[in-house]
Amino acid sequence: MKLTLRALLKSPWVFHLSTGSCNNCDIEILDCLTPRFDIERFGMLLAPSIKHADILLVTGSCNRKSVIRLKRLYEQAPKPCLVVAIGECSMSRGIFIHSYNCPLPLDKIIPVDAYIPGCPPKPEAIISGAVKLIQKIKGTL
Amino acid sequence: MAKSVIPIGPYHPLQEEPEFFTLTVDGETVVDIDIQIGYNHRGIEKLSERKTFDQSTFVIERICGICSTNHPFAYTRAVEDIIQVEVPERAKYIRTIIAEGERIHSHLLWLGLAGHFLGYNTVYMWVWKLREEILDVMEILSGNRNSYAMFKPGGVRRDINAEDIPLVIKKIDSIIPTLTRLKKAIIDDPVLHARLKGIGILTKQEAIDYCALGPTSRASGVARDVRKDAPYGAYDRVEWDMIVTENGDVFDKVVVRILEMYESIKIVKTCLQNLPDGEIDLNIKDIPPGEGIGAAEAPRGETFHYVRSDGTNRPARHKVRAPTFMNLPTCKTTVIGETVSDATIILAGVDPCYCCTERMAVRSIKGKKLYNGQDLIRLSQEKTETIKKKMGIK
Numbered sequence: 001m002k003l004t005l006r007a008l009l010k011s012p013w014v015f016h017l018s019t020g021s022c023n024n025c026d027i028e029i030l031d032c033l034t035p036r037f038d039i040e041r042f043g044m045l046l047a048p049s050i051k052h053a054d055i056l057l058v059t060g061s062c063n064r065k066s067v068i069r070l071k072r073l074y075e076q077a078p079k080p081c082l083v084v085a086i087g088e089c090s091m092s093r094g095i096f097i098h099s100y101n102c103p104l105p106l107d108k109i110i111p112v113d114a115y116i117p118g119c120p121p122k123p124e125a126i127i128s129g130a131v132k133l134i135q136k137i138k139g140t141l
Numbered sequence: 142m143a144k145s146v147i148p149i150g151p152y153h154p155l156q157e158e159p160e161f162f163t164l165t166v167d168g169e170t171v172v173d174i175d176i177q178i179g180y181n182h183r184g185i186e187k188l189s190e191r192k193t194f195d196q197s198t199f200v201i202e203r204i205c206g207i208c209s210t211n212h213p214f215a216y217t218r219a220v221e222d223i224i225q226v227e228v229p230e231r232a233k234y235i236r237t238i239i240a241e242g243e244r245i246h247s248h249l250l251w252l253g254l255a256g257h258f259l260g261y262n263t264v265y266m267w268v269w270k271l272r273e274e275i276l277d278v279m280e281i282l283s284g285n286r287n288s289y290a291m292f293k294p295g296g297v298r299r300d301i302n303a304e305d306i307p308l309v310i311k312k313i314d315s316i317i318p319t320l321t322r323l324k325k326a327i328i329d330d331p332v333l334h335a336r337l338k339g340i341g342i343l344t345k346q347e348a349i350d351y352c353a354l355g356p357t358s359r360a361s362g363v364a365r366d367v368r369k370d371a372p373y374g375a376y377d378r379v380e381w382d383m384i385v386t387e388n389g390d391v392f393d394k395v396v397v398r399i400l401e402m403y404e405s406i407k408i409v410k411t412c413l414q415n416l417p418d419g420e421i422d423l424n425i426k427d428i429p430p431g432e433g434i435g436a437a438e439a440p441r442g443e444t445f446h447y448v449r450s451d452g453t454n455r456p457a458r459h460k461v462r463a464p465t466f467m468n469l470p471t472c473k474t475t476v477i478g479e480t481v482s483d484a485t486i487i488l489a490g491v492d493p494c495y496c497c498t499e500r501m502a503v504r505s506i507k508g509k510k511l512y513n514g515q516d517l518i519r520l521s522q523e524k525t526e527t528i529k530k531k532m533g534i535k
Contacts, residue, residue: 020181024206024287027250034269065180095200098191099184120206120287 004080005137008054011043012082012134015053019070020102021060024120025087029057037123042130055082055133058112061089061102067109074110083112084133086126088119095119144172147481162472162488169480174472189459194220194294194428197456201446202288204461207250210243211439212461213292215446218373218435220294223428223450229420230375232296237374238412239283239291240437241405246275247440248398248405251489252323255395258485259336260522267323274316281305281312296422306413313406320406324399335528337392341475341487344389351471354464355442356397361389367438379411391486428454439464482524 018026032039033046047053050073062070074081083106088094090106106112114136116129147164161180165173185204189197201216202209214236221228228236249272256264276286282301283289291297327333343353348361358365364385368376384400386393430452436445442464451457475487 018181020183022203022206022209022288024203024209027206027287031269031273034273035266036270036273060181061183063180063182065182095203096183096188099188101182101184119203122286 002080008080008082009134009137011045012054012130013045013047013052014055014057014084015047015050015073015077016057016059017050017070017073019058019060019066019090019106020063021087021089025059025089028120028123028126029059029086032123032126037127039123039127039130042127042134044130050077053077053081055084057084057086058090058106059086061093061096061099062104062106062109063099063101064103065101067104070109082114082133082137083110084114084116084129085112086116086129087121088117091115091117164476164481164484166481169482171476171479171481171484174476176469176472186459186461190456193454194450194456197459198292198294199290201461202290202292204463206287207247208243208439208441208444208463209288210240210292211437211444212446212463214240214374214437215435215444216448216459217292217294218437219433219446219448220425220428220435220450222433222435223431223448224294224425224433226295226423226425228296228423230417231300231419232421234375234378234412234416235297235301235421236292237376237379238301238409239279239289240374241408241412242275242279242282243289244405244440245402245409246272246279248402249275251398251440252327252395255486255489258489259333260525264323264327267319271316271319271323274312278309278312281309293422294428295425296420298422300421301413301416306416310410310413313409317403317406320399320402327399328396331532332525332529333395334392335532336525337390337395337486338388339390340479340483341391342389343471343475345387347471347474348389351474352467353442353471354467355438355440356394356401357442357468357471359383359385360393360397362387365443367436367443371436373437375412376408378415379408381408428452441465442468 016026016029031037050056056074056077058070060066074083085091085106089096093099093102093105096102114129114133116125118125121129145166147166148161161177163175163177164171165175185200188200192200198213198216201212204212249268253265253268253272256262256268279289280286282305283291283299291299343351343357343361345362347353348358348363353361353363354365362385364383366383367373369383381404384397384404386397428450430450432447432449434445434447436443438444444464445462447458447460448456449458472488476484479487
């Protein structure tokens with residue numbers, strides 16, 4: 001394993017980007033940080049800027065106006081940067097698949113490392129996704 | 142001194158809708174504000190026209206995850222307005238219970254975020270922990286923590302089991318002591334008084350001029366509430382009070398939201414205790430040509446839907462007017478003249494979710510970076526600290 005990846009395992013900081021979501025996923029991500037679920041025990045912390053983050057959490061259906069910003073943010077991210085698609089919208093655009101403003105699903109725009117399904121995914125699902133992501137980097141999954 | 146421009150947004154983790162504010166500041170004082178929206182555009186009105194009347198409720202629910210009850214509520218009322226039918230009593234009560242449960246969790250969510258902006262992270266964590274109880278209640282009642290999918294034209298999709306009701310009432314009662322403690326901690330706190338009173342004032346006249354809605358207008362003394370003015374659901378069958386305060390500053394907006402939660406708890410409890418028996422659905426098959434309107438009081442204000450049917454099984458036109466659309470422009474009067482450190486909480490006071498802050502950066506005209514969003518929250522939190530020190534409170 002690369003040193004940069006191994007260093008990432010202890011405290012993967014996340015940056016969260018909503019590309020036209022309905023907020024449910026965003027609120028559930030925040031819920032993970034609050035006392036009942038407390039995802040900080042895996043060292044995860046919400047980073048204020050993509051330049052401080054190791055993981056990019058993407059929610060929403062990638063609409064035309066936000067795709068430009070999404071690409072720019074991914075380019076700015078220090079590599080290795082893992083991308084997690086949270087919720088049905090960012091996986092396949094879900095109910096918005098026929099919308100004129102959502103041309104492409106997320107994984108056709110930037111490479112995605114993990115998918116967390118659900119509309120919205122429960123915080124338990126997000127935590128399980130986070131654990132699986134860490135296992136994936138370790139190579140045990 | 143040269144005027145600086147602060148671009149705020151458009152993206153941030155905590156936000157409800159990606160919005161892009163441009164604050165023009167002169168030193169510490171905000172002199173102008175400009176708002177751009179459209180980062181969240183998904184073509185929902187058009188999508189709704191592709192779906193059948195029944196399927197549309199699921200799209201409408203996903204307009205906003207936090208108002209995921211009140212948009213379908215207004216939409217189903219609009220469809221029922223076309224057919225000119227009254228939904229069964231039991232369905233009305235169930236709709237009211239879900240809508241009020243949502244109001245409690247939405248106000249708690251806002252309160253937590255407001256606490257975070259003011260540097261009271263304890264409030265943020267406590268309130269969100271409390272909010273989990275309400276989400277549990279909603280999960281028991283509807284099967285999901287957020288998007289409940291309870292509404293359909295003509296009634297509700299799922300019934301409330303009689304055996305769940307005692308547990309739900311117990312859970313709702315259990316949040317009252319914590320809520321009261323929070324209320325005391327927030328309303329009687331001298332630091333918050335110094336920090337929130339008299340800032341971001343929206344006068345009654347301005348609230349009327351800008352057509353402000355919901356808690357934003359009620360904090361300014363405009364007694365408008367769809368639930369009282371044109372009762373729908375079971376709101377005219379239960380006793381509750383409209384909370385109206387006079388000052389229109391951020392503190393009053395906090396007070397209105399906290400007190401409204403008590404009213405919502407009262408409504409949910411009364412509805413659960415007096416849940417009538419009977420059908421929950423009218424099983425509407427055909428929708429005749431015509432137009433209908435529906436309004437519902439969402440946590441942020443009145444949400445309004447217009448639906449036109451041409452006799453087919455799809456809406457020919459569907460128009461949505463969300464409350465933040467009316468509330469956001471009030472920032473034009475409330476923010477101007479205040480300091481940058483107060484701007485955070487004033488914009489948040491409208492509850493458009495101003496949490497976009499963390500991705501903003503202050504740049505002087507020459508392009509030199511002065512502050513970013515994190516710094517602005519820090520400024521806001523430091524101001525609270527300074528006030529605390531002045532008052533001699535640790």
